[in-house]
Amino acid sequence: MGKKMNATVGGTCSRRSQNWDVLKIDKPMIKCDSSLVDIHSTASPAIETGIRRSGDLLSSAENGDLEQLEKTLESLQVMGVTDVKEALMDFKDAHKRTALHFAAAKGRRKVISFILDRAPECVECVDEEGATPLLYAAKENEFAAVKLLLAYFSDPNTAMTNGTTALHEAAANGSIRTVKLLVEHKAQLEATTKNGTAMHFAVSENREKTVAELLRLGAKADVRNAGGVTPLMLACLMNKPVVVKELLEGSATLSLTMEGNLTALHMAAETGFTEVVQEFLNCRPEDTKEVANLASDAGATPLQLAAGMGHHEIVTLLKPITKGFEDADLDKLMAEEKIKLDAYYEQAAKNKTSAAPAAVTEPQTVEEKLEAENKRKLAEIEKEEDIAVPEAVEATEEQKNEATKFKNDGNKAYLAKDYALAVDLYSKAIAITPADAVLYSNRCAAHLGAGDAKQALHDVRVSKKLRPDWPKALFREGQCLEALGLYEEAACAMWSAMQLAPDDKLLKRRFQECVKRGRSDHQAKLQSAA
Structure with missing residues (x-):
């Protein structure tokens, strides 16, 4: 897909603009x-x-x-x-x-x-x-x-209109013998699509043996795709430690950076992928020590990004090799870096908002028209920063019991698919305990069931503000955005939920399904517009 999304090389998807294809390679x-x-x-x-x-x-x-x-x-x-x-x-x-x-x-x-x-x-x-x-x-x-x-x-080098060759497909499938056969027949190892070379495709599908074979055949470990992402960066972003190991042993360059002067280690540290960081230390300790002391454009080392995002294990791994932080108090360090990181992104958001608008031009290509449609949909949604956080109200025990009853009755109505009644009952519970994140999340689900995705999105974002680190709220936000046809933003929200609950297999599956539906929707729109 050619559209942009607010994906991050860090734990929250609203913080840095990357490409949809960074997260998963588009296969034709x-x-x-x-x-x-x-x-x-x-x-x-x-x-x-x-x-x-x-x-x-x-x-x-x-x-x-x-x-x-x-x-x-x-x-x-x-x-x-x-x-x-x-x-x-x-x-x-x-x-x-x-x-x-x-x-x-x-x-x-x-x-x-x-x-x-x-x-x-x-x-x-x-x-x-x-x-x-x-x-x-x-x-x-x-x-x-x-x-x-x-x-x-x-x-073997005849390419599709998007640049895909037979070697890309063989690499994505992990068919080593097909890869070898194609290369024997002079298939070009560096043939590329906007998503990258056969190496990028193998990385995306977690084909570590194919990655090793491509390296043996002479494929470049440091080749970049159209977004400036190397195979090592992609493996770090997608949390593929076994692939990272192959690339590191294949002499991938650790010091390469992309937008923001971020190395692959910065990405792994900020996203909280401990196993990936451990592979850096195991395979290339000296090179990792050097890269661990490189600062991004925001002035942050990998350790500082990990600390700002609350990744204790990674901070512990990187402390001994990051100059000036060897003896730092862990809790104090993480608290300070969180404040810095939050302030940095808040300022970046303000700068983006205050920037002078570019000259408006009518979209010409199909991709530009789809991007314009996406922006229109986003403009119709209430801005998250405009949503007020409800203040807690002191309730008596009797009132709390009443709110609980409304909530339980709302749950029964929801299960019976009487969504209008469920919304009404949850609203009555919220009137008594207006700062209960669960109630807003439940009412969000009821609004979704009733087909009111915009109101559902409002509720779940209230829930998010009340409980910022609650994976379920982020997941439901993704459901709302998907219902509104904003698949990239939906995948982003679900990606953030996965970072908070990395062992939740259901979340991972729902994220992958969302990505798949988004691609199918985009492909259908391209075909209908053609």
Whole structure:
């Protein structure tokens, strides 16, 4: 995805602007199902009539039914179509995929050989996204099909319109033998998309053995993607210690920085990924000691960022190697750095708000239009800083019991899917105990159930202000933002929740699902606008 989100190399997503693709590499969505698409042909009407009467050429290729494929082609000859090559090359589905694309994706070697013996030019036919049959085979991890297509002289460096090659797909799948085979056939190790090289793709999918093999084959460890992110930075941001270990042992440079003069160690320290920091110390102790004393543009070392974010274990690991902090009192250090970090980001937010507006230009590209739509949605939402924190009210024991009853009744109404009643009951409880974060979170869920995502977002942000470190509030904020179509912001909120509850598998799964839905939504919008 090309849009920006407020992602962070730190623990809270509202603090620093990064790219959506920093968190997860976008893999092209190749879907092979010939039964779901219309057949399109650039050939004569006679051929089209013949194909419809004689069966589905694409389905027989996809199913590996060579006998049916031959019968289909024979029937074309009966219809007066004698050029089999024309039929194999020109008959395509709505996404410009040929029979060879479908056969390659399913690993149908007999069909592949049959087609290429009669129409060798098919090997370089591309679909609407520029993908060749070889790329389909690599995507679906069909090694034998990849080998066969290469034997028919498929070019491993033919890239999709977004830059993706077969090597990117093989690396993402973790297929070492496919990676080796492609490189043997001169696949370019440094071929890149905006998301990066095959190395970035392998890192994103946690393929540490593939990372090691790519390094052995000569891939560059320090190559940057369009966002300036190296494989080591990506592995740190995504909390992949085993991949970090391979990159460090492969001589990745620790001192490289991206926006804000942040090294990979800064990122790992601020995000609280203890195992990653430990790998730095285990694999490259001297280099780590040097980088541990580098300051970001904000004047913070990795230790100071970790302290400001409350990551005790990382502070303990970095204290002995950070000059001036070796003997610092841990509690005092963390309290002081939190104040500094909060002040820095508060000032940065003010600077951003007070900056002179740039000249307004009408969005031209599809991406610009989608970005403008996203900004419009954000502008319609109440600003978080404008939400007041309710003051606590002293309640008698009797009043507290009454509030609890309203809450319990609200829970029952919510479970019964009577969301309007649930909202009313939670509101009555809030009127008695207006500073109860749980009540606002519950009412948020009820508003969501009723389809009022904006009001739900307001409530959960009140809950957040009352309990800033509550993962559930951050998760529900993500749900609200997703309901409003703000997938990137939603993923950011869920990412923050994960930092507070790193062992919560449900949170991790929901975050991944949100990212997936966001990509699907973005892809659908791109296709509809095209």
